[in-house]
Amino acid sequence: MISKNVILRFSPEVVGEPIVYLLVKEFDLVPNIIKASVNPDKQGYILLSLTGEEENYKASLKRLEELGISVQCLMERIKWHEEICTQCGACTAVCPSLALSIRRPEMAIRFDSDKCVACQMCIQACPVNAVTLDL
Known part of the structure; x- marks a missing residue:
């Protein structure tokens, strides 16, 4: 399945x-x-x-x-640009599907595109525009 x-x-x-x-x-x-x-x-x-x-x-x-x-x-349409991400965690606080989470103990952002539902809340929350979606 x-x-x-x-x-x-x-x-x-x-x-x-x-x-x-x-x-x-x-x-x-x-x-x-x-x-x-x-x-x-x-x-x-x-x-x-x-x-x-x-x-x-x-x-x-x-x-x-x-x-x-x-x-x-x-x-293929949603991208998390790790190179510009500041690891602030703002996106993880608003992600309803837990596609964005904090990896411990490193305290680094992890993006699981399979869980993403394209709600775009992370795009609005990210202060450096590290997440983009092209629908």
């Missing part, structure tokens, strides 16, 4: 398709919509957490791409 956060990008032609239903029905995946911006007249996106068997997950990505839906892993 795996759980991955992905960004699905839609063209106007596919916005009306029941994509979440397809993921459940055809691939036995459990989707959790984290964030969405879909407009019938424009391109849209959905940030999803998908949980299920790895084989089904991989097959679903292929099917989505066949439908003309761009699929990207969230890990």
Whole structure:
């Protein structure tokens, strides 16, 4: 069983398709919509957490791409720039998913992109803009 956060990008032609239903029905995946911006007249996106068997997950990505839906892993879009991070810990105080935490005993910030839900609270909290997100 795996759980991955992905960004699905839609063209106007596919916005009306029941994509979440397809993921459940055809691939036995459990989707959790984290964030969405879909407009019938424009391109849209959905940030999803998908949980299920790895084989089904991989097959679903292929099917989505066949439908003309761009699929990207969230890990590719969110970046923690360790080289500019001052290790102040402000981001860890606001991270609801514990993707950002303090590694002890070193007292260094640790970023686990698999846990990130793209809430963007760390971006607002960081005084040096060490976290960026490109949705």
